[in-house]
Amino acid sequence: MKHFRITPIGIIHTPFKRMDECPHQGRERGAEGEVILDERLLPALKNLEGVTHLFLLTFFHLADRHRLQTVTPHGPEIRGTFATRSPHRPNPIGLTVVEILKINGYRLHVRGVDCLDGTPIIDIKPYVTDIDLFPQAVTGWVKKSKNKGRGMPKSILY
């Protein structure tokens, strides 16, 4: 199949210098970070004031792109990669919702980061409740793992 080329639009600075320091999900820790976008993209940031939450699409440049199954923090079972949020996946694109704390030109100060310092950013999109809220969603295997009482924090999931 045809390949596509992704060009980073910026990078993110986070407190996490090593993989084992990264929280499994950003909202679990509430850590702050700074997205530094390519300044040539400044016109694309118009109207971002007033937007409170962003989908941050990152590229996990250190990921293993051949891992089709993986172990998660929910238990010892081996899960299918596409049923998890593991960074190790064929196209290792990260998806994290962050809260915008401050916008300073092409620098966005955000809360809820979970990736390594220096991770490339490949897109940002506003979180829109009309589009993105699905409170009825169920992730079957996660519930099952929880029921087994493995003692994992509720919010942790690769």
Add this chain to the structure above:
Amino acid sequence: MKHFRITPIGIIHTPFKRMDECPHQGRERGAEGEVILDERLLPALKNLEGVTHLFLLTFFHLADRHRLQTVTPHGPEIRGTFATRSPHRPNPIGLTVVEILKINGYRLHVRGVDCLDGTPIIDIKPYVTDIDLFPQAVTGWVKKSKNKGRGMPKSILY
């Protein structure tokens, strides 16, 4: 900056053969479609049974990657691309939540599609309410447009 290579993991069949047939957002129309994944990735689909909603990451292969500002269905104003969900963006990755209706091997029958028939799929991730629900999120300029009473359906947004 360094580029990254994305290899499609499959394609999606939808009822939409022309761009002007596509709904602005999938949940607005509730149209059904079929994701056909690369069969070599079948092991990665383990545990998808019991998952009700997926983030579908698509690649808008026909998009204009140089459009930094755009007009949306919310009004005549020109908005910054990164404050909108427009498919025309530097890395034209689409993000749509779909409901899984049926899984048949590497074919997923889903509801809530919004892209052209034949659009490449680059990742799928389970929607997890613990991670992905942000009911407090506000998209300032959308509310403002609504207040102007431009008569756009509430759920329409690029």
